[in-house]
Amino acid sequence: MSAVTVTGSNDQSNNNNATITKKTGNVATFKETKTVTKGIVTIDTLGNEFKVPDFTIKTILDAIPKSCYNRVLYKSFYYVFRDIFIIISFGLIAQNTIPHLPNAFLRGIGWLVYAFIQSLPYTGIWVLAHECGHQAFSDYGWVNDTVGWVLHSYLLVPYFSWKYSHGKHHKATGHLTRDMVFVPPTREEFIKNRNAVTLSELSEDAPIVTLKELVIQQLGGWLWYLLTNVTGQPHPEVGNKWYSDFIKSHFNPSSPIFEKRDYWFIVLSDIGVLTQMFVLYEWIKHFGWFACFTHWFLPYVLTNHWLVFITYLQHSDVTLPHYEDHEWNFARGAAATIDREFGFIGPFFFHDIIETHVLHHYVSRIPFYNAREGTKAIKEVMGEHYVHSDENMWVTLWKSGRYCQFVEGETGVKMFRNVNGLGVAPKKD
Incomplete structure (x- = not known):
């Protein structure tokens, strides 16, 4: 040692x-x-x-140019207003074309395509609010929190609640007992969750089971995480009643995932969400449920999918480790993530959150528009420890679902294994 x-x-x-x-x-x-x-x-x-x-x-950090830390207020606001302009433009184009399509089937397809396209800038403003939560938007904390609160509330995200839990994720990335999201089960937890005594008692998951789990994860995972902290730490002190998981909710000011000093900021987050729900009520009241459904709800559901898609694949990969406490430190944890490529959508709509995530875990106050330069600098220092993939992310999603079921290892460094007969077999019972 x-x-x-x-x-x-x-x-x-x-x-x-x-x-x-x-x-x-x-x-x-x-x-x-x-x-x-x-x-x-x-x-x-x-x-x-x-x-x-x-x-x-x-x-x-010594390798990162000092210029990367510069947060330019007007540049950050440019991207906010650019994304809002794109959202309004997409909405006007859809409203003035789709209703005039010749039959109901084409109109239905048109609204679904529109919802998919609209979810891209919706995700963009979510990412900009994420920048605010990390204080990467500007040099002014009150500006960051005001902009972040407004943008996240529009998407029913409790801004301060998520800011605090996400900050803890950054402080303990890859730590098996302190990380806050997408914490994989250990071998022992996986066996217990499957109601078995030994791993050998478990049979291979059929691909249809993996598909079902991925669909549930992608469409409902984000909301369920906010409501119950699913994929986070267990917090057994809340008990095992049917409502116990909801005690861990991001909407609960007394949730064990927060500190006592956070209480009123969580309340403020809830006020933001309630305000947006009132806005949606007024939207339906004045323009009808269908307008709200097509212009907000469907893009909102797909935005939630993008968030899970992005974050799951940033921290779940056949190459990534997870650490027990005695082998974890901040430098190792920050390296336990991966940069990927997502074509035009990633840099333009998602503001490089996919392509520069490793740097983001080392210094999250670097604004996204400086992250490419910072990433280039740290790659030279990290060498083989910098993890990057240009594999199609949809292929990777399926692969991670099949390969990455639990982690095991005896050195304090645990790697993903599975019962599906893929890759390295887990150790025998």
Whole structure:
């Protein structure tokens, strides 16, 4: 065993192993001391050798040009108003063309296509609100929180609630007992969840089962996460009543996922959501349910799909590790994510959230329009530990659903395994 002392700067550094020592400009400087094992090598899901990173946060952050940290208010607002303009334009084009199609079938197809297209800029404003939550939108906290609260409330997202839980995710990415979202079950948890005693008792999941699970995940996963913290930490202290999961809700100011000091900000988040529900009521009252259904609800459902699609594939892959506490540190956790490519849609509509996610986990206050430059810089330092894939993301979604069922490993570094006979077989009982 050898001690690794990490000194660097990151706005997400307020974790169990770090203390903030000073602030310089947009960056908090901290010192993190954590004893981990150096030189760990394990095997990923496909049988490839995975070398656990041993570099320090300082090494990564020193490579990032200082210009990447510049948050330009007018540029950030440009993207907000650009996305709103696109949403309004798409809506006007649809309203003035689809109702004039010659039959009901074509009109139905037209509204579905429109909902898909409209969900793209909807997701864009969601991502910009996400930037606000990380204080990457501007140098002014009140501007960030005001813009983020408005944009997220429009999409029924409790802004501060998600901001706080998401911040904890960044502070403990890849940590099996502290991460906040898409925490995979361990081998033991997987067996218990399947009501079995040993892994050998479990049979392979049929592809139709995987398809069903992915459809449920993609269409309902985001709302269920907000309501019950599904895929987050279990919090057994809330009990096991039928309503216990809802105690962990992002809408509950007393939820165990929040600190006591967050209470009134959670209330403010709920007020934002209730305000939007009133707006929707007025929308239906004045323009009819069909207008609200086609212009807001269907794009909203598909936006929720995009959020799960993006975040699941950022943290679930056959190449990615998860760590037990004694082998986790911030530098390793931030590297336990992946950059992907999503054609024109990713950079233009989704503001590079897919293509520059690794950098985002090292320094989330870097605005997205500077993230390409920052990513290029850290790639040179991370070397083989920088994970990137240009595989079609729909193919990857299916592969991750089939391959990534649970994690196992005896070194404190756990990799994905499955009972479907794919990739490296889990250890025998």
